[in-house]
Amino acid sequence: xxxxxxxxxxxxxxxxxxxxxxxxxxxxxxxxxxxxxxxxxxxxxxxxxxxxxxxxxxxxxxxxxxxxxxxxxxxxxxxxxxxxxxxxxxxxxxxxxxxxxxxxxxxxxxxxxxxxxxxxxxxxxxxxxxxxxxxxxxxxxxxxxxxxxxxxxxxxxxxxxxxxxxxxxxxxxxxxxxxxxxxxxxxxxxxxxxxxxxxxxxxxxxxxxxxxxxxxxxxxxxxxxxxxxxxxxxxxxxxxxxxxxxxxxxxx
Numbered sequence: 486x487x488x489x490x491x492x493x494x495x496x497x498x499x500x501x502x503x504x505x506x507x508x509x510x511x512x513x514x515x516x517x518x519x520x521x522x523x524x525x526x527x528x529x530x531x532x533x534x535x536x537x538x539x540x541x542x543x544x545x546x547x548x549x550x551x552x553x554x555x556x557x558x559x560x561x562x563x564x565x566x567x568x569x570x571x572x573x574x575x576x577x578x579x580x581x582x583x584x585x586x587x588x589x590x591x592x593x594x595x596x597x598x599x600x601x602x603x604x605x606x607x608x609x610x611x612x613x614x615x616x617x618x619x620x621x622x623x624x625x626x627x628x629x630x631x632x633x634x635x636x637x638x639x640x641x642x643x644x645x646x647x648x649x650x651x652x653x654x655x656x657x658x659x660x661x662x663x664x665x666x667x668x669x670x671x672x673x674x675x676x677x678x679x680x681x682x683x684x685x686x687x688x689x690x691x692x693x694x695x696x697x698x699x700x701x702x703x704x705x706x707x708x709x710x711x712x713x714x715x716x717x718x719x720x721x722x723x724x725x726x727x728x729x730x731x732x733x734x735x736x737x
Contacts (some may be wrong), residue, residue: 488585488674498676502526502528503548503549504528504530504545504547504548505522505527505530505547505548505549505550505616506529506531506538506541506547506549506550507519507529507530507531507532508532508535508537508550508552508553508556508564509533509551509553510533510540510553510556510580512533515533518609518612521609521610521612521613522612525613534556534557534559535556535560535564536558537561538550538552538556539564539567539568542577546574546577547577547578548571548620549577549578549579549620550580550617551612552565552579552580552599553581554584554594555583555584556583561581561582561594562566562594562597564597565579565581565594565598565599566597569597569598569638569657569659570639572689574660575658575659576657576659576660576663577622578619578620578659578660578661579599579600579601580599580601580602580603580605580616580619581594581601581602582603582605583603583604590630595701595704598659598707600619600659600660600661601615601618601619601661603615619661621622621716622660622661622664622686633645635667635671637670637673637732637736638716638732638733638737639651639652639716640666640670640713641653641691642663642667644667647660649663651713651714652715656712658712661686661705662705662708662709662712664681664685665705665706665709666709668682668686669720669728669729672729672730673729673730673731673732674729674731674732676723676726676727676728677727677728678726679699679703679726679727679728680699680727681727682702682727682728683699683701702727702728702736706720706722719731719733
């Protein structure tokens, strides 16, 4: 029988282990994903449809959601839209699974707010690596600069607490959007290629980006601009190359 101290230590350890919610209507696939993630040390819960997923998130917000697009009833797309509309889950990291292989179909999921996607059939090992990469980016964004505050006009980024505001109003940025804005603000005035942004904001190694991945940058920039409102126009497109944050003269 465990002592009280051992029980407390076990509970504390469990609380610090990332929790992943897997939303997949095919039991065999859900079991495979859960097995692989559990082997890597994650706490894993599963849901078989969209309504179950929303109920599970309401009970306990996970650290990351693995979400199938093609769910019965409430689709993965609808689940994602509802999560992004709520302040408590607007920044919840989401890895979307899709059986659709066409480029535009994949991009649709990113436009809705997914942080990454994986097409079926997929390698379970790749899925684990994608999950680890997303969570690592979140951790890096929260701890990289030890309380450093970035400012550009009305935009304020608290890197340590991972909070972003514009005119003192909270910005509900996803982890990827936050990191993308952070990179642009850190390098304000300097043009960043799409590959550079992939390396910095997505932690993608040089040489592995392809047309889909560079389109991923474009989709996230589009969403980021929309969330910034009029200030979004400060993110300038450098045609055929990438983007830069150009703050108007006289604005600190």
